[in-house]
Amino acid sequence: MSAVISITDIRRLFIMGEQQFEALKGVSFTVNKGEFVAIMGASGSGKSTCMNIIGCLDPPTSGRYLLDGLDVGRMDGNQLADIRNKKLGFVFQGFNLLARTPAVENVELPLVYAGIGSKERRIIAMAALEQVGLAGKEFNHSSQLSGGQQQRVAIARALVNKPSLLLADEPTGNLDSATTEEIMNLFTALNQSGITIVMVTHEHDVAAFAGRQLTFKDGHIISDSQTGPTDRKD
Amino acid sequence: MDFLQTIKISLRALRTNKMRSFLTMLGIIIGIAAVIAMMAVGSGASYVISQQIASIGSNIILVIPGSTTSGGLRTGGGAQTLTSDDVKAITSECRSVSLAAGTVRSTGQVVYGNLNWATVITGATPEMFEIREWGATAGRSITQQDVDSASKVCLLGQTVAESLFGSADPVGNIVRIKKIPFTVIGVMERKGQSPQGTDQDDTIFVPLRTAQRNLVRSQHTNNIGALMVKAKNEALLDKAEEEINSLLNQRHRITNGKEPDFTTRNLSEILAVAQQSSKAMSLLLGAVASISLIVGGIGIMNIMLVSVTERTREIGIRMAIGARKNDILMQFMTEAVMLTLIGGLLGIALGAIGATVVSKILSWPTLISIQSITVAFFFSGAIGIFFGFYPAKKAAGLNPIDALRYE
Ligand SMILES: Nc1ncnc2c1ncn2[C@@H]1O[C@H](COP(=O)(O)OP(=O)(O)OP(=O)(O)O)[C@@H](O)[C@H]1O
Ligand SMILES: [Mg+2]
Numbered sequence: 354m355s356a357v358i359s360i361t362d363i364r365r366l367f368i369m370g371e372q373q374f375e376a377l378k379g380v381s382f383t384v385n386k387g388e389f390v391a392i393m394g395a396s397g398s399g400k401s402t403c404m405n406i407i408g409c410l411d412p413p414t415s416g417r418y419l420l421d422g423l424d425v426g427r428m429d430g431n432q433l434a435d436i437r438n439k440k441l442g443f444v445f446q447g448f449n450l451l452a453r454t455p456a457v458e459n460v461e462l463p464l465v466y467a468g469i470g471s472k473e474r475r476i477i478a479m480a481a482l483e484q485v486g487l488a489g490k491e492f493n494h495s496s497q498l499s500g501g502q503q504q505r506v507a508i509a510r511a512l513v514n515k516p517s518l519l520l521a522d523e524p525t526g527n528l529d530s531a532t533t534e535e536i537m538n539l540f541t542a543l544n545q546s547g548i549t550i551v552m553v554t555h556e557h558d559v560a561a562f563a564g565r566q567l568t569f570k571d572g573h574i575i576s577d578s579q580t581g582p583t584d585r586k587d
Numbered sequence: 588m589d590f591l592q593t594i595k596i597s598l599r600a601l602r603t604n605k606m607r608s609f610l611t612m613l614g615i616i617i618g619i620a621a622v623i624a625m626m627a628v629g630s631g632a633s634y635v636i637s638q639q640i641a642s643i644g645s646n647i648i649l650v651i652p653g654s655t656t657s658g659g660l661r662t663g664g665g666a667q668t669l670t671s672d673d674v675k676a677i678t679s680e681c682r683s684v685s686l687a688a689g690t691v692r693s694t695g696q697v698v699y700g701n702l703n704w705a706t707v708i709t710g711a712t713p714e715m716f717e718i719r720e721w722g723a724t725a726g727r728s729i730t731q732q733d734v735d736s737a738s739k740v741c742l743l744g745q746t747v748a749e750s751l752f753g754s755a756d757p758v759g760n761i762v763r764i765k766k767i768p769f770t771v772i773g774v775m776e777r778k779g780q781s782p783q784g785t786d787q788d789d790t791i792f793v794p795l796r797t798a799q800r801n802l803v804r805s806q807h808t809n810n811i812g813a814l815m816v817k818a819k820n821e822a823l824l825d826k827a828e829e830e831i832n833s834l835l836n837q838r839h840r841i842t843n844g845k846e847p848d849f850t851t852r853n854l855s856e857i858l859a860v861a862q863q864s865s866k867a868m869s870l871l872l873g874a875v876a877s878i879s880l881i882v883g884g885i886g887i888m889n890i891m892l893v894s895v896t897e898r899t900r901e902i903g904i905r906m907a908i909g910a911r912k913n914d915i916l917m918q919f920m921t922e923a924v925m926l927t928l929i930g931g932l933l934g935i936a937l938g939a940i941g942a943t944v945v946s947k948i949l950s951w952p953t954l955i956s957i958q959s960i961t962v963a964f965f966f967s968g969a970i971g972i973f974f975g976f977y978p979a980k981k982a983a984g985l986n987p988i989d990a991l992r993y994e
Contacts, residue, residue: 410907411988431911437987438909449904449991453603465592466909510908 356419357518357549358384358407363416365402376402377413378572384551386517389544391560392553394569400553403569404522407551408443409433421517438466442511446523448503450495456506457482457491463514481509485539501532508539512548519543521552525559537562597922600894601929608926611890614883615930615970616937618876619963623938624945625872626959631942631952632865643781644719646821648828649852650814650835668848670809671795673838677816680834683827685819688714689811691798697791698763699751706747707790708764710798718817726758726773729794733772737796741769745777745788767801769793828853880966883930884974891923891978902982903990916983923975924968931967935960 365377376399384390392400405411406418409425418425421440428436437443450459460478469477482491485505495503504524511519521540525533533556541562544550552563560566561580568576601608652668674689681687691710696703712734722728723742733740741764748757757771778787799808818827828851841847895902902915939955946953 405988408907410991411986431913434906434909434911437907443907445991449900449907451901451904453599462905463908465589466905466911466914468589471589471592514909 355386355422356383357386357388357421358382358551359417359419359422360407361417363403363406363413363418365399365406365411366414376572377406379416380569380572380574381416382567382574382577384549386549387544387547388565389540389550389563390552390565390567391563392551392567392569393555393557393560394575396555398569399572400569401522404520404551404553407518408441408520409436410443434466438463439514440517442508442514442516442519444504444507444511444519444521444524446526448495448500448507448527450503450506450510452496453494455492455494456487456498456509459495459506460509460513463510467514477513478509481513482506484512485509499532500528501535504528504532504536505539508536508543512543517549519548519550521550523553523555525554525556533559593917593921594925596918597925600898600922601925607890608929611886612883612926612930612933614879614886615927615967616883616934618878618880618883619931619934619967620938620941621872621876621879622963622966623935623955623959624942624953625869625876626962627938627942627953627955628872628945628951629865629869630956630959631946631954632868634954635952636865638779643854644721644817645854646818646824647718647854648816648818648824648831649854650816650831651850651852652812652848653850668839669811669814670807671811672809673835674811674814676834676838677814677831681816681827681830683819683823683830684816686714686718686817688712688718688815689795689813690715690815691795691803691810691812693765693798693802695765695802697747697751698766699757699760702751704747704750706744708798708802709790709792710795710802711792712795715815718815721778722776723773724776725756726771728773729792733794734796736794737800738794739767739769739797739801740772740794742773742775742792743771744775744790744792746786747789747791748774764791764793765802824853824855880970884927884970887923887926887971888974888978890926891919891975892981894922895919895978895982898982899985899990899993902985903987903993906985906987907991912983915985916979919979919982920972920975923979924971927967927971927975928964931964934967935963938963 360383361381363377363380364375367374367376380399380403392403394400402411406413407420409420412426420436423436425433425436450456451462457475457478460481461474464474464477479491482488485508487502487505487509490498490502495506498506504527508524524540525536528536537559540550540552550563552559554560563580565577565579567574650669669689671689674687677684677687689712693708694705695708696705697708711729713729713731716722716728726742729740729742732738741762743751743757751757751762752760757774760771761768762771763769775788775790775792781787793802795811796808799810803812816827816831818824831851832847835841835849836847839848905915942953942955945951
């Protein structure tokens with residue numbers, strides 16, 4: 354299996370005036386194509402910091418990161434923007450949808466930056482919304498959608514450019530258990546269709562949907578356990 | 588990212604804060620309105636000046652008695668130093684001159700029935716009408732025969748004709764000018780205002796010799812009050828003025844060092860004075876325009892900076908899903924340019940309305956040209972680019988993760 358993510362000795366040092374804090378103290382791991390990985394760990398252990406580096410939103414202080422075999426550390430701003438646009442899909446805990454913008458236009462956004470024409474954009478975005486079960490809500494603004502629905506819009510947005518990697522930082526953190534279950538079923542289905550997923554979560558129930566769990570503690574990985582290829586609970 | 592989409596996004600952003608967008612535009616609206624008004628006043632004035640010049644006649648040099656000091660004060664204004672012989676000499680000897688005409692002027696009462704009217708009475712020859720390109724609408728004009736025989740006939744200006752006769756036809760009636768009866772032979776075409784603002788139609792013309800004999804007091808009946816000369820063409824205007832000066836100096840025995848007893852005035856000098864005053868008005872409006880455009884531009888910059896800060900999270904989201912620095916830069920630049928272009932369009936409308944109102948109320952001539960509208964439109968766009976650049980640059984320079992985390 355080919356590695357989608359290959360991280361070697363990643364460190365991230367935050368400098369705030371006099372103070373320094375090393376949030377990641379030499380993290381190494383590999384994620385292969387088609388895996389569904391859950392990242393767990395106590396609050397402040399460096400999970401989000403690691404996700405942001407994987408998502409090319411934040412550069413590591415040192416270490417090597419290959420995404421699909423490409424050395425991300427050597428890329429400039431525009432190349433990173435294109436990587437985020439074409440290879441990555443990001444789902445946030447707080448949804449991060451544009452306010453006062455219809456769901457379908459939120460989903461179209463990555464296509465806009467990919468330079469796809471408006472007619473084609475609309476067709477692809479509508480299909481993506483249908484895929485996440487939001488047919489009929491295409492023209493609702495975020496304020497007219499429930500939390501679970503907003504997260505589905507965010508997932509549709511993350512998927513619309515057919516990324517090789519879906520990153521989710523506590524995607525169910527703001528959702529109730531029923532909605533969490535729905536979202537996780539959606540993730541499982543997406544993983545089954547071949548999308549690699551890396552997801553941060555605090556909940557063991559949620560982590561159980563993934564086939565592999567990485568546990569962080571104080572900027573290190575302390576465990577990496579395989580529960581078998583996509584061990585699903587139906 | 589396509590341009591249409593960028594425009595759509597920026598218009599939506601402006602719509603969400605309608606009141607703020609409008610207030611931000613206000614400086615641009617006022618500035619552009621001032622630009623439009625400035626150009627309207629400027630071109631209106633020069634249009635009217637050229638109309639007035641045309642109403643006097645083109646390529647004209649005036650010769651008046653007395654000399655001009657450096658301060659522009661005329662000395663010996665009352666002196667009657669020009670004669671009909673000077674007119675003849677200029678016509679025959681100055682090669683750049685096509686026509687010359689002597690006139691005398693007097694003011695006096697004109698009476699018809701029980702109506703009377705105080706006006707300017709000018710003694711003129713047919714050449715004068717030719718120089719001024721001024722004919723009679725009713726009846727006939729003054730002929731050389733009228734002049735030679737010093738006949739008691741007169742031509743009425745439109746204003747005089749209306750005052751004494753109303754809508755009736757004056758031709759053939761007898762009016763009394765300074766108590767002397769004159770037969771009205773015609774009514775002059777309407778001329779309107781002179782560059783100095785006087786009503787050129789408030790006048791009466793009589794044959795030159797008639798006026799010299801009966802209406803003005805002078806030492807010699809040969810004296811004339813002013814001389815009007817037409818150069819052969821515009822290029823010869825200065826040459827003609829030189830020829831007149833040297834001829835009259837010679838005839839009047841003005842040697843080196845002696846003050847001449849006459850003054851020549853080229854009409855283009857009068858035009859220059861008139862244009863200067865309209866230029867001053869334009870400059871004033873121009874100052875208002877540039878100040879309010881600068882202030883307006885700074886206002887745009889200020890609001891755009893606020894907008895960038897407010898929308899930091901949005902910028903973060905856009906960057907996270909693949910917007911390049913340039914996309915963000917373009918988005919905010921477009922927003923600033925939209926703001927100034929819409930402001931510019933409103934300003935053009937306001938300026939046009941303002942200019943129309945001003946020209947109606949103050950009867951100041953205005954002319955709004957397509958050219959001035961185009962200039963104003965592109966200028967407002969340029970302001971958007973100039974003042975929008977810094978905030979847009981700031982937005983594009985944000986770090987994706989910091990922008991996403993921004994509270
Ligand atoms: N921009 C920053 N500047 C300074 N310190 C930071 C910054 N971002 C994160 N940190 C620090 O790095 C550490 C790891 O933060 P991180 O957000 O990765 O934690 P986490 O594992 O995601 O926690 P949680 O489960 O609460 O989301 C924390 O101690 C945090 O204070
Ligand atoms: Mg976190």
